[in-house]
């Protein structure tokens with residue numbers, strides 16, 4: 077049996093969506109014998125908010141890591157605005173993709189403002205010498221950076237906390253600060269990995285408003301999230317990963333009504349389930365008593 081991931085006919089783009097910002101094609105990531113991501117294609121267009129969902133262990137974060145240069149995909153390419161991205165995370169950020177992490181990664185002992193300033197380093201061009209002598213160019217760049225950082229703190233509702241240590245912020249505000257820091261690199265695409273994890277309902281609603289505002293400011297968004305209500309209320313398009321493969325991609329309506337998606341979340345087997353072909357082979361082999369005879373397959377000599 078072969079798996080045929082389906083792609084919903086392209087949803088009508090919302091007004092303002094444009095050319096492809098991100099084009100991932102045939103992205104595969106193997107860790108030894110485990111294929112965490114298998115042959116995944118995904119496009120995000122300018123002005124879009126795209127959701128990436130799937131059960132635990134489906135490969136969502138691994139896919140993000142392939143997009144952002146943390147992992148070198150075993151196969152496949154990732155393009156940002158038509159150019160193939162290098163496999164170095166700081167070069168990916170410089171190109172225009174910023175991200176947040178599932179496990180918050182702030183500089184805990186730095187202030188809120190300093191955390192955002194760190195995020196600006198890919199957009200400042202003053203060299204080490206200029207920094208050491210603190211010449212006029214450096215001081216001007218520093219002022220501009222601080223002004224932009226304060227704008228972002230205003231935008232994310234954290235301006236009043238500019239001098240607080242990051243570690244003293246409540247959890248929801250730490251997540252917002254991660255977003256402000258990511259925005260400091262002036263990205264064309266923002267990747268959010270579980271931005272509402274651990275948030276209250278009110279904080280989740282505020283995060284939805286924030287993501288919509290980010291889109292209005294011209295940054296496309298790709299978001300991983302387990303909170304389905306958040307995803308279906310926010311996204312123009314949703315892609316579902318199951319066992320590393322894209323099962324379906326389409327509008328929130330299409331995806332939430334698809335029986336295979338419901339089954340994948342409930343753990344119920346369904347026809348064409350990713351990995352089902354391999355499972356069927358093993359079952360057939362077990363029935364004919366041949367299971368386990370081919371012990372050499374996949375091993376090096």
Ligand SMILES: Nc1ncnc2c1ncn2[C@@H]1O[C@H](COP(=O)(O)OP(=O)(O)OP(=O)(O)O)[C@@H](O)[C@H]1O
Pocket residue numbers: 107110112130131132133134135136137138139178
């Ligand atoms: N560095 C690694 N080395 C080996 N296996 C890994 C590595 N990173 C992830 N995996 C495996 O790849 C698979 C996909 O993991 P991944 O974290 O990408 O899933 P996920 O969809 O993000 O899950 P969750 O929703 O629980 O965060 C899992 O089986 C995981 O154990």
